[in-house]
Amino acid sequence: MTTVADVFALLQEKAPFALQEGFDNAGFLVGRGNRAVTRVLVALDVTEAVVEEAAELGAQLIISHHPVIFGGAKAVTDATLSGRILLALIEQGIAVISAHTNLDAVSDGVNDALAQRLGLEEVSQLCQSGVDSFGRAYGIGRIGVVPSQPLYDFASGVKEKLWANGLRLVDGGKNVHRVAVGGGACADFMEQVLTLGCDTFVTSDVKYHQFLEAKALGLNLIDAGHYPTEQVVCPVLVQWLRDGFPHLAVTISERHHEVFSYL
16 A cells, blocks of 8 residues: 555655755645555646546545645635635545655756756756755756757747747847756846856746846846746656556646736
8 A cells, every 4th residue: 555655755765855945845735644545646736626636536645846835824714725725635635745946956857857858968957056865966957958049949949848828038149059947937047057158048937137137148038937847847756656656546637737828
């Protein structure tokens, strides 16, 4: 019998939760550790639709990237969205484990998955924060190279490969060759990107002044969206679970999608 605690132990080995940023709340967040698990649903976020999907599938566990509890909870009632989600999870007996910034930083996590999806070669770390207890280096962001090409050719490929609804970008006046990637909101790493000689940076949630700065500094900056740049890790989580527990039924949510569109 596989339990929620067993699954947590596997994720702890793959992406140690001690590596999460200080502001984060990754970990085993809802449920009973000794609950038996036969089916797992993987999703970037735990939304009401995802909880409903898990219940209909008979899943006892949801693995998410973004924490279902973030910033604390002062009440759990049906008066708030977070309260309704937590109530539904508890009432349905569905546990949640969320692997967030720890999954961003580790090998084969969010940023390696993003680099691979975009076809980067000779991949290395953008920022190395340290090594874990197994001696494995970890840190946010990755750098790699692609064949030299015009920005808009590369950007079109980014949109297609990430299934993004749209992109925001600044043309720094250079062909794309040495590319940095940062899944989620990583535009604050622009200085490191430039220091390491990158001509292009793919990330998300870029602020207006950061686009202005990139333009002035001659950096191609592509905002491909938070969901598209991080959803790439969901298949990785599925594979980890299937390899670790071949008898479990593990699927990616079919109801959770990008929340906004572009006109």
